[in-house]
Amino acid sequence: MFDLFATALAWFYDLWPSYGVSIVLLTLAVMLVVTPLTLKGTRSMLELQAHQPEMRRIQTQYRDDRQKMNEELMKFYAEHKINPLGGCLPLLIQLPVFLVLYNVIRGLTSRYSLLESVALTGDGSLAGHFDPKYLDDSTPLFQALRGSNEMVSWGIDLSRSAVQAMGDGFGTALPYVVLILGATATSYYQQAQIQKRATGPANPQMQMITRIMPLLITFI
Numbered sequence: 001m002f003d004l005f006a007t008a009l010a011w012f013y014d015l016w017p018s019y020g021v022s023i024v025l026l027t028l029a030v031m032l033v034v035t036p037l038t039l040k041g042t043r044s045m046l047e048l049q050a051h052q053p054e055m056r057r058i059q060t061q062y063r064d065d066r067q068k069m070n071e072e073l074m075k076f077y078a079e080h081k082i083n084p085l086g087g088c089l090p091l092l093i094q095l096p097v098f099l100v101l102y103n104v105i106r107g108l109t110s111r112y113s114l115l116e117s118v119a120l121t122g123d124g125s126l127a128g129h130f131d132p133k134y135l136d137d138s139t140p141l142f143q144a145l146r147g148s149n150e151m152v153s154w155g156i157d158l159s160r161s162a163v164q165a166m167g168d169g170f171g172t173a174l175p176y177v178v179l180i181l182g183a184t185a186t187s188y189y190q191q192a193q194i195q196k197r198a199t200g201p202a203n204p205q206m207q208m209i210t211r212i213m214p215l216l217i218t219f220i
Contacts, residue, residue, distance in 0.1 A: 001096075001097075001100045002100055002103070002104055002134050003134060005026065005030075005100055005101055005104040005134070006104050006107075006133075006134035006135050006136075007136070008026055008029065009022055009023070009026045009104060009105075009108075009135075009141065010135055010136065010139040010140070010141045010142070012025040012026055012029075013139070013140060013141040013144075014139075014140060014141075017140065017144075018153055019108075019151050019152070019153040019158055020153030020154050020156075020158065021153070022141070023105055023158075026101070026105075027101065030097060030098070030101050033097075034094045034097060037093055037094055038094070044082075044083060047082060048082060051076075051080060051082060054076065055073065055076065058072045058073055058076060059073075104133075104134055107132060107133030107134050107135075108130070108132050108133075108135075108141075108145060108151065108159075109130055109132075109145070109151055109158075109159040110130065110131050110132060110133045111127075111128055111129060111130060111131060111149075112126045112127055112128065112129055112130075112131045113127065114127040116131070117129075126147060128149060129146075129147050129148060129149050130145045130146060130147065130148050130149065130151070130159075131146065132145045132146060154175075155175065156175045156176065156179075160176070161176070162176035162177055162179075162180060180218055183217055183218065184214050184215075184217060184218045187213065187214035187217045188214045191213065191214065
């Protein structure tokens with residue numbers, strides 16, 4: 001899968017030789033592929049939330065008999081064709097896909113160590129410069145990155161983090177901060193749209209997830 005994503009990324013770069021655009025196009029392509037799983041998980045989550053009042057009634061009624069409570073809940077799930085894990089499983093299936101995507105993009109700016117550089121050049125001149133992972137050596141994307149120490153797109157060095165850019169002053173870090181805030185805002189908006197479609201009372205656990213997930217995205 002690493003090679004598949006890297007090949008697709010290199011292909012997008014061939015179409016539009018921009019680091020930022022090729023990464024965006026690859027991300028959109030991956031999201032389109034996993035959209036059916038996303039929709040399935042969202043529908044299952046909303047359906048489960050709509051039945052929360054009846055499920056709480058069963059839990060309260062049989063709170064002193066856990067075995068009976070589990071039996072009644074399983075009967076309730078079967079009657080209403082509910083999969084209690086239906087909202088989680090599609091997301092868990094997606095997780096490895098996005099981890100691969102993350103690592104392929106991160107591998108673009110993998111750098112030569114001093115030992116690797118000495119082995120290649122004899123003088124260590126490539127130390128700290130890019131040695132892209134997963135890409136075929138013959139692709140224009142690999143050739144553009146290899147031996148460089150910047151990956152500039154839209155005036156931003158995408159190989160740097162916001163924290164690193166902050167070391168050069170807030171003005172330098174501002175575009176990075178804007179990107180992070182944009183990712184956070186869109187994540188909150190997505191969660192808000194899902195909550196609007198919920199027909200039952202709010203689930204405290206789901207409310208906690210909708211608050212925490214955008215913050216995790218911000219941190220990552």
